[in-house]
Amino acid sequence: MANFSWLLLLGFLTFSLSYASAQELISDPVSYDVLVFEHFEKGKTYFIRKGGRIKYRLYNSPKTTYKGELQKVNRESMIVDGREIPLKDCSLIAGRVRSPKEFQGAILLGMGAGVIPLSAALLGVNSIAGPIVIVGGVVVLTVGIIRSMSARKFKMTKGWAAYGGQLQFDRSYQKQ
Structure with missing residues (x-):
């Protein structure tokens, strides 16, 4: 019975917080x-x-x-x-x-700019996967630059x- 009352209280608090944070x-x-x-x-x-x-x-x-x-x-x-x-x-x-092509280019630009430093930090350049992922990030970055300049x-x-x-x-x- 105590667990049910705690669940009921938790549900009531969750509902009241979502109701209080409702915005126009x-x-x-x-x-x-x-x-x-x-x-x-x-x-x-x-x-x-x-x-x-x-x-x-x-x-x-x-x-x-x-x-x-x-x-x-x-x-x-x-x-x-x-x-x-x-x-x-x-x-x-x-x-x-x-055009939509410009938006796609901006997304690719962001993906390439994020993949390069993350793969260098996480995978390193000494392993086989690191340079491959970095080259892929450079390719995505280049395609993003080309597509965003429309x-x-x-x-x-x-x-x-x-x-x-x-x-x-x-x-x-x-x-x-």
């Missing part, structure tokens, strides 16, 4: 201005966020490449370093894009369409 969920909508690139035939979509560094060429000066920071994005134009450029005048726009060129003459838009999502968190 706060909604935090976020929106980013983005430059959207779509290729309708291939079914691909990419984004460059406001604040990113871009390069672009205009149809009337195809040899000159302009560089700058994407400051503002409208439906049919973009503002780069204080200069408004209509998107229909651009023959090429290049910049760092956001800069692309979008040639408007090759079927890409560019327009301004907003990316909206709701990041919810618990009130502290």
